[in-house]
């Protein structure tokens with residue numbers, strides 16, 4: 455049995471012509487970290503809302519641990535820990551009370567609630583902070599309290615919506631490490647993100663979402679391997695009064711270039727990415743010569759490997775950010 459099963463999910467908001475989620479299906483396997491990756495407005499939060507019972511889908515089914523979330527939302531919520539995008543801690547309570555109230559709601563016995571709260575506060579770097587008021591926390595601290603709160607009833611599936619949005623690098627790393635720990639303990643984790651580096655680092659498998667549809671799903675390696683070309687060469691070309699079309703015309707016939715994408719078309723500095731069948735650095739001299747023949751000045755070159763960003767660009771023709 456999968457940890458999460460989403461089938462043909464559709465969500466239409468009242469007064470919105472387009473569906474926010476438009477026939478999405480995916481499975482999250484038990485014990486994996488699964489990421490929904492997509493730009494702002496792709497439908498990730500809406501999908502998470504349907505999985506966590508916050509939103510009623512227009513069509514489709516969601517199961518968590520085999521429990522149909524619409525038929526039995528209480529049983530589904532018992533299996534789910536949810537860390538929302540925005541701080542929804544009870545600001546009239548202190549940190550520890552936020553944790554204890556959540557556990558009481560889920561029927562955790564009193565002595566056990568206290569034990570778990572102490573352990574989780576410690577684990578999330580909040581030992582000794584339990585008495586602090588919840589309305590005086592930084593974004594990173596609030597995020598950690600919400601993770602602790604979500605774990606108080608020991609859910610089998612933890613759902614994090616944009617877990618590191620707006621966090622500084624150190625807080626982000628801390629969240630990533632805790633997610634990795636939870637996975638090691640067998641907790642299934644579902645995250646949404648628009649950060650492809652975060653998705654590649656955190657997730658065993660990634661579903662790429664755009665305009666309410668799932669475009670591709672697989673491990674980060676599978677997704678990048680699906681692209682034609684195994685290496686990339688990013689070139690910045692100064693085009694002056696000319697356009698990106700001139701750069702494309704100059705470079706499209708260079709030997710061993712499988713594909714060419716314009717990453718940034720805005721003159722005077724145009725950025726293009728060449729996907730090459732062999733060592734990308736070996737293609738650089740020919741690319742340099744081709745630019746020279748066309749009277750275009752290359753100002754920067756970087757060799758890389760295709761990333762999830764490239765997968766998104768290939769699927770949608772747009773950059774993720």
Ligand SMILES: Nc1ncnc2c1ncn2[C@@H]1O[C@H](COP(=O)(O)OP(=O)(O)OP(=O)(O)O)[C@@H](O)[C@H]1O
Pocket residue numbers: 467468470474492493494495496497498499500501648
């Ligand atoms: N309550 C609502 N009423 C009407 N439209 C909504 C509502 N919530 C979201 N939408 C719309 O649904 C679409 C999907 O939004 P959603 O928040 O699910 O995307 P997202 O991928 O999570 O983006 P973000 O990363 O910005 O949160 C967007 O076009 C958004 O404007």
